Amino acid sequence: AQSVTQLDSHVSVSEGTPVLLRCNYSSSYSPSLFWYVQHPNKGLQLLLKYTSAATLVKGINGFEAEFKKSETSFHLTKPSAHMSDAAEYFCVVSDPYSGGYQKVTFGTGTKLQVIP
């Protein structure tokens, strides 16, 4: 069984300051992990993904995440927040060998607010 926990439902940062969105996972297998962003009334956009290669993953728009197996974490970071980063962020875990496709589990989401 797999699960993912996003520890913060809301995060508020000032523009230009660092962003940290936390995610912990549980998986019986070597997981694939993803971060998606969703702007209001929009679909999901993939920010980055970890698939057992480098543990530090760089994504789009300056975001990156580090896979830490010992801590079962995959936190999302960005050095400097921009107003356009305000959105909902989802951490997602997948079981790579479930029925021939990757069935994913979504976290509950973290809403990022960026204060001017």
Place this chain on the structure above:
Amino acid sequence: GAVVSQHPSRVICKSGTSVKIECRSLDFQATTMFWYRQFPKKSLMLMATSNEGSKATYEQGVEKDKFLINHASLTLSTLTVTSAHPEDSSFYICSAVLKYEQYFGPGTRLTVT
């Protein structure tokens, strides 16, 4: 590559009517597609797995007679919400699988009045 579209992006229907949502993989073939539902301020909940050429697999608690899924071709899956009620109002998102990864559509906002 790996683009998934949904149509319509928004739909408003009257209570008791049915509405069909299409999910298309535009530049690849997908034998498996997923349908999710997102409640306001909530995460995405998997509704069903759509398999080309066979019956869909529904998650526990999802009414298969209410949410009809047809995966008629390798690039198209449809979700029909039958006899819609206001509580069916939601954001529906599909995904298509390519090489063990899911690619998500932009979503469809359904409002039942």
